Amino acid sequence: MWPSDHRLRTSPGRTPTRIERRIITVRLARRWGPARIAFLLRMAPSTAHRVLTRFGLARLTHLDRATAQPVRRYQRAPTG
Template sequence: MAGHPNAPLTPEGRRRLCKRGARGVPVAHVAAESGISRRCPAKWYARWRAHGESGLLDHSSRPATSPARTNEDIADFVEALRRQTKYGPARLAADLQRLHGVTLAPATVHRILVRRGINRLRDLDPPTGEQLREVIRYEHDRVGDLVHVDIKKLGRVPQGGGWRMHGVGTDAARASKCIGPGTGRVGYTYLHSALCTQ
């Protein structure tokens, strides 16, 4: 999450706290002047001394290990069943218990499906269960940039234009429909060509 650039405890603000502590200002004074608890600058100062500038960055709250996490073999089995049957988490959990003797809560099955990216049926090909192609988004830096271009193939526009160019019912419009590139009648027959030019 991005903080405000002038917030007191961004990495830059933490660095300023640590620099003041390094100059010999007591931690209690630094905390009082910043309006924060004494424990906070002490924590950042200790991290800064141990790890340098990288110690002032936010750390992830994710645990280093998850010993209670579902075994990957069971997760692979849940994924295979999902792709084969297209069942939801509740029915998958029931079938795992009834047919295979594996006890998992529906919420655990759902977490496995989310982790594998198959929690929505719209992301799976119905007949095969394979992952569908990822949607490609086009994003532009500025408003008004080119976002989308439609390309339409106009198949039978004759050379020089058709009736819109020459007018409805004119000799030039009738002649343009008979022969030439774009009409679909290139080299049709000599007789037809002769009739069109009369």
């Protein structure tokens, strides 16, 4: 009989943690996009992009150029 939850218990195709850490380290140190990171680490750009997305680092435009910290933008409520 099938269990009520049909999700996989493991993900055999997931990128190893060591590789994920290398991708994130290169992203934070050099601020490169997934294509350049993938070329450096000899992997598919889609893999690098998927890892960056999983850790919330997908868009370079969302980072401050000087500090590489996420930019927080605030908007005032319209008056009138």
